[in-house]
Amino acid sequence: MGEALNGLKRTIMCGEIRESHLGQKHVVMGWVQRKRNLGGLVFLDLRDREGILQVVFGEGINKAAFEKADLVKSEYCVAVEGEVVKREAPNENIPTGMIELKGESIKILSESETPPIYIKENLDTDEMIRLKYRYLDLRRPDMQKIFKIRHKTAKIVRDFLDENGFLEMETPMLTKSTPEGARDYVVPSRNYPGMFYALPQSPQLFKQLLMVSGYDKYFQIVKCFRDEDLRANRQPEFTQIDMELSFVDMEDIISLNEKLIQKIFKEVKNVGVKLPIRRMPYSEAMNKYGSDKPDLRFGMEIVDISDIVKECDFKVFKDALENGGSVRAISVPNSADMGRKQIDKLTDFVKTFKAKGLAWIAYKEGEIKSPISKFLKEEEIGAIINKIDAKFGDLILIVADKNSVVLQSLGALRLDMAKKLELLKDNKEFNFVWITEFPLVSYNEEEERYQAEHHPFTAPMDEDIPFLETDPGRVRAKAYDIVLNGEELGGGSIRIHDTSLQEKMFQVLGFTKESAWERFGFLLDAFKFGPPPHGGLAYGFDRMVMFLAETENIKDVIAFPKNQNAYCPLTEAPNVIDQKQLMELNINFQEK
Structure with a gap:
């Protein structure tokens, strides 16, 4: 049974005690990391959120306290009172390692069963067990460090935006289902049988309404919901740093956010971010890296060699070019000796990624090996080597197909080879880049219509507006993503605030006037009343904390995450609800 505090007050955290506290009496409270009985002495490593403190109990100090201390086990929750003294055997690996607490009294506040997981750093335990006992997993010092980083980052964001004139405002969690690119999570209404609320995929429409309302600069750190397949950096519920500003252009938003990024990374990681951050048009990112979120920490840029091989006798190359595609290549450093089996795996x-195959040229000193050399002239191979700037020992990998397949497959291959060669293993670089000039729309061949690349309210670049009706695929958007080390950290756009332009945009996307009003009527109605020019940006807050905490799994930075199947092993959600609740909601299930 646990003892009551009976007025006992903690005076300091375990991990905060230092040599400056020598001779002082203190009360500490926390969990027992481990216990050692060395005959006449009992040592407890006592842990709280701030760190570990060694507490020593001796028969000669206080026999009753010594005997009670000897009863405790790992993860017992205790309170200890004693004097800070010098440690006879210092431990330089922990901040409290020069001192210890000479325990004079101890209260066992609560007992603990043997934990199903170890409470230690760098725990190598099955993720399902960690999630089932998440409250224990969160006790671990490396996890607590992550959530301190998360808290600090959120505070920096709030302080910075407050200093720059932003108001923090909340938007509804129960709202209307609108098409935003992923499935909605829906909530049935008891008061309106057969009708549903949707949980917001983002506060997009509401933050635009706040601009119509004249609030000028809005932000919130907000939960968003998307019912989509999960991966390492995706969860069904996630957090955004969301902002919207009035009377601004793209330069204003980018400039403000560069200062915010610089402040966050300096204060949290002590990393200097040099401003201005590099910018790269979408077309350049795709052509050089095969991705709109390029990792710029290494080379292996994609190079178009179509002009060199257009007259060659290799049918694969000729067919790709005749069908409007291209032939492109990357040069992989120090890989010319790669074996045939390894190359077959790359193929x-x-x-x-729907590529039909992979051609290769091994460029060695005094020797060039390639299964396609018989189809290429010596000068053509030399021109490829020169254009791609290959060095002795490099392996040139080539894909020929339609452009989308070539770029996607080589972009993925580039990243795969960087991992295989461990080019980023010890790379602590933070390489930021703004990607700009995205396509406004893309053509969906299955549905035979154009769809918005971002959302229907993204403004086209002024000089491209004339092409909206004649060649929509050519139109670039006033959109911008901030990318860090190959991951999209955030993105946004300038919004359409002109009614006639918005109607034209809906027409391009295949909305009738009626369907547009059915989906977005409340926003379109508001736009009748003097909407200001406005734009915004949203960061994936969880993803930002992943970088700051140096983890590759989004579940590490969310206190109570779901697993890869959007299931919570801790609470066993989702689960069934009783028949009475179903009846109140007018819901009936039919067997398939």
Whole structure:
């Protein structure tokens, strides 16, 4: 049974005690990391959120306290009172390692069963067990460090935006289902049988309404919901740093956010971010890196060699070019000796991205090996080597197909080879880049219509507006993403605030006037009343904390995450609800 505090007050955290506290009496409270009985002495390593403190109990100090201390086990929750003294055997690996607490009294506040997981750093335990006992997993010092980083980052964001004139405002969690690119989570209404609320995928429409309302600068750190397949950096509920500003252009938003990024990374990581951050048009990112979120920490840029091989006798190359595609390549450093089996695996890899195959040239000193050399003239191979700037020992990998397949497969291959060669293993660089000039729309061949690349309210670039009706695929958007080390950290756009332009945009996307009003009527109605020019940006807050905490799994930075199947092993959600609740909601299930 646990003892009551009976007025006992903690005076300091375990991990805060230092040599400056020598001779002082203190009360500390926390969990027992481990216990050692060395005969006449009992040592407890006592842990709280701030760190670990060694507490020593001796028969000669206080026999009753010594005997009670000897009863405790790992993860017992205790309170200890005693004097700070010098440690006879210092431990330089922890901040409290020069001192210890000479325990004079101890209260066992609560007992603990043997924990199903170890409470230690760098725990190598099955993720399902960690999630089932998440409250224990969160006791671990490395996890607590992550959530301190998360808290500090949120505070920096709030302080910075407050200093720059932003108001923090909340938007509804129960709202209307609108098409935003992913499935909605829906909530049935008891008061309106057969009708549903949707949980917001983002506060997009509401933050635009706040601009119509004249609030000028809005932000919130807000939960968003998307019912989509999960991966390492995706969860069904996630957090955004969301902002919207009036009377601004793209330069204003980018400039403000560069200062915010610089402040966050300096104060949290002590990393200097040099401003201005590099900018790269979408077309350049795709052509050089095969991705709109390029990782710029290494080379291996994609190079178009179509002009060199257009007259060659290799049928694969000729067919791709005749069908309007291209032939492109990357040069992989120090890989010319790669074995045939390894190259065959790379061929299988690019086939998963619909590429038909992979050609290669091994460029060695005094020797060039390639299965396609018989189809290429010596000067053509030399021109490829020169254009791609290959060095002795490099392996040139080539894909020929339609442009989308070539770029996607080589972009993925580039990243795969960087991992295989461990080019980023010890790379602590933070390489930021703004991606700009995105396409406004893309053509969906299955649905035979154009769809918005961002959302229907993204403004086109002024000089491209004339092409909206004649060649929509050519139109660039006033959109911008901030990318860090190959991951999209955030993105936003300038919004359409002109009614006639918005109607034209809806027409391009295949909305009738009626369907547009059915989906977005409340926003379109508001736009009748003097909407200001406005734009915004949203960061994936969880993803930002992943970088700051140096983890690759989004579940590490969310206190109570779901697993890869959007299931919570801790609470066993989702689960069934009783028949009475179903009846109140007018819900009936039919067997398939």
